[in-house]
Every structure is written in structure tokens, then in C-alpha cells.
Amino acid sequence: MTDAPKGQQWKTLDTDLHRISRVEQAASYVGRPMVGLGIALAFIVMAALAAAVFLGHAPSNFVVIAAAAFGAYMAVNIGANDVANNMGPAVGAKALSMGWAIVIAAVCESAGALLAGGDVVSTIAKGIIDPASVADTRIFIWAMMAALISSALWVNLATWVGAPVSTTHSVVGGVMGAGIAAAGMAAVNWTSMGMIAASWIISPALGGLIAALFLALIKAKILYQDDKIAAARRWVPILIGVMAGVFATYLALKGLGKVIDIDMGRALLVGLGSGALAYAASRPYVVRTSEGMENRNKSVKLLFALPLIFSAALLSFAHGANDVANAVGPLAAIVHATEFGGVEAKVSIPMWVMVIGAFGISFGLFLFGPKLIRMVGSQITKLNPMRAYCVALSAAITVIVASWLGLPVSSTHIAVGGVFGVGFYREWHMERRLRRPGAIVGRVNKIAVEERRRRKLVRRSHFMTILAAWVITVPAAATMSAVIYWVLTSLVS
Structure with missing residues (x-):
């Protein structure tokens, strides 16, 4: 049998090398999630080791070491x-790249947690459980451990499904x-639980209403x-001043409250002054940025890009100051109960x-955050800097109003x-304009009425998935926690 021509041999070699290259690319793509899991696991182990070094190796501290690992998993x-939820709109509006969004969020979240995070947190999650009912320190520790594990597992499951909870x-x-x-x-405390259940409706409804009102204002006035x-x-500049004033009010209540006793009235004065400075x-x-811009909507949207970046950073700082303390509350409760032997x-x-x-x-943001950032930023509805700014402004105002009313x-x-x-x-406004006699709304007029009804500006599949995840979060986490508590107590008894 004769050998193949030299040119054919090189062609065969190139084909084989191309196949090997594609196999390597496939292996790299498949192995990428495993790298993230490995880094996350290493961080969890390091948190447990740090707790062991900090607390010592006494038998009573093993529970705290385990709780530190689960606290790291929760974080x-x-x-x-x-x-x-803070960075998704800015990324979806293309005001920030995914990489910069992750860097800014990581810095601001950490700064919020370490600088303005509450020194004191309600370990029984905002008065849900009466401490007298779990006065036995041992029972209390295992209950908090079960709560920590179940809440972390539920958030992990929601992230895997693609639902922000x-x-x-x-x-x-x-x-x-x-x-x-x-x-x-x-x-x-069923009264507190009732208020939290009411917040399932109040929070998104109020946030959506305020965001829609600001978008309507921008459309009408600009x-x-x-x-x-x-x-x-x-x-x-007025909208930028409103944003600065709202955040200053929130941070005055959250951050300055650690140093001096500040009430809502004083915080509002701080916000008013900050808003005036931001406006000026x-x-x-x-004015300088808008010089030479064309008189069209696209030019106006560009003016919201930089304010949107600052608002996303401030939202991340506020989230770190507020929610991190709540998340590590069970861990703090276990540490206190182990150290002082009381509830x-x-x-x-x-x-x-x-x-x-x-x-x-x-770590969680760097390794696994892009999935939910893309979903919130671009897969629910199409965002631009102007719409995303309305979302950020709405979130800040709603948190302030809720704090003032005492709503969780x-x-x-x-x-x-x-x-x-x-x-x-946007859906309502588009249909309203199309119903006007002689209305001309770009390419939408060329689409049949039945087709317009089918094409929605909000993806209904994501809407139903997220709504279902919100509704079942508390009962699902509660069920998982009860089961985990029974398993833990049966193992140690």
C-alpha cells in the first residue's frame, strides 16, 4: 500500500489538530463551572479554619466553626x-460592562457591610420567634444552624433556577x-409574619409604581x-439631586446612626442638603456633556449613563450595609449563645x-453573579440608561418610604x-399611543394587532417564575429548616 501524498498528509494532520483543539475547548467549557465551585469551596474551608484559629479548638467551639462554614456558604x-438586582439594570442598559459591574459591586458591597453594617442585629430575624420560647441554649443553637443552612440552600436553588429572591x-x-x-x-410572632407577607405585595408594587411614574415624568418633560x-x-440635574438626597437620607439613618442618635427629620435635612449640592x-x-448633541432621544439617554453608574454603586453600598447583617444574623446568634451561654x-x-x-x-458575585445580572438586566425587559435610572431611583425612594412607615x-x-x-x-404607553387617531409609532404600526398582543415588552415566563419564587420563599425555607433541625437534633441526641 502506497503512502498518501505529502500535501494530503499535512491536510490530515491539520484536521486532527483541529479536532484536538475543539476537544480541548469543550473540556475547558465543561470544566469552567467546576473551577467556580472549587474556589467557593476553598473559601468556605478557609472561613472555617479562620474561625478555628480565632476561637481555638475547644469542643464547644466546633459548632461555631461549622456555623462559620455555613455562614460563608450563605454569603x-x-x-x-x-x-x-443592583447591577443588573446598569449592565442591561450598557452603562457598565459585566466586569466593571462586578468590581464596583464587590467593592461597594464589602464597604457597606464593613463600614455601615449594623453593630446590632435582631438574631431572631426581626422578632419572628420569641426568645423565651427557645431559652435552652442548645436548642437555640441548633435552630439557628438549621435556619442558616436552609436559607443558604434555598438561595442556591433559586440562583440555579434563575430567580432573584x-x-x-x-x-x-x-x-x-x-x-x-x-x-x-x-x-x-404571627403579626410580624403577616407584615412580611404583606411586603411581598407592597415591595414590588411600590417599586414598580415609582419607577413607572419617573419614566412617565421623563417622557413628558424631556x-x-x-x-x-x-x-x-x-x-x-434635578433627578440627580433627588437621587443624591434619597441616598444621603438612607445612609444618614444607617451609617450615622452608629455614631449619633439621628431621627428621620434630621436625616431628611441631611438628604435635602446633599441633594442641593448634587444638583449644583x-x-x-x-450642560457641558450635552453641548453639540443632536436633538433626539438617543442623545438624552446618554446623559443618564454616568448618574446610573453612581446610583448602582450606592445601591450596592446600601445593600451591603443592610442585608449582609441580616444574612449573618443566625451566625452571630450562634457565636453569642456559645460564648455567653444565653439567648x-x-x-x-x-x-x-x-x-x-x-x-x-x-466571591459569590465574581464566580456566579453574571447569570442573574444578565437575567435582571436584559431578559425581563429591554433597558436603556434612562429606564435603568428610573429603576435605581425607585429602589432608593421605596426603601426610604418603607423605613419611615416601618414596613419590612x-x-x-x-x-x-x-x-x-x-x-x-412601556407596554401600556405603547398601546395607548397606538389607539390615538392617526398615531404613527415607528415600525409598530406595520405589525398586526394580533401579533402586537403576542409580542410583549415584558417576558411573561420570567415574570411567572420570579413571582412563584417570591411566594414560596418563606414556606419553602421554613419547611427545609424544620427538616434540617429534626435531622441535626436526632444526630446529636
């Missing part, structure tokens, strides 16, 4: 799921389930004006516990509700 899941509600459900398993139905650039120069500083920037309604969070929470969020709301529900509010408003 990683918060980074993978909850942070997407409230980590605070997951913790509340976990504590409630463990409390019922440990002390019965009478241990639960986009539908003859001179859009002049209108933008007048209104964009942003007006020259808007209290409020305890101080040790700094090393906050560090686990802050760094865990950063979820930042997750508010932000995602704002995205839905913007999308549903």
Missing part, C-alpha cells in the same frame, strides 16, 4: 443572587421553620419636548463574622419590581 449565595425573607423563613420545629406554632436637549439640561455640581456637567433578642455582630459576609459576597420590605423585590414596572408601563 457566597447572596453574592450570586441578591447583588444582581430575597435573602432576608429566606432567613426569616428559615428561622420561622426552625422555631416551629423547636418550640411549636406558638413560638412564632422626550416629548420640542427641544429635548434644553429640557434635559433642566431636568437631569451636576448642572455644569450636564438574647439582639446581639453584636463580631467583626470577623462581618468579614466572612463581606468577602463571601464578593425586600430590596430584591423592590429592584425587580421596578424593572417590571418600567416594562409594563
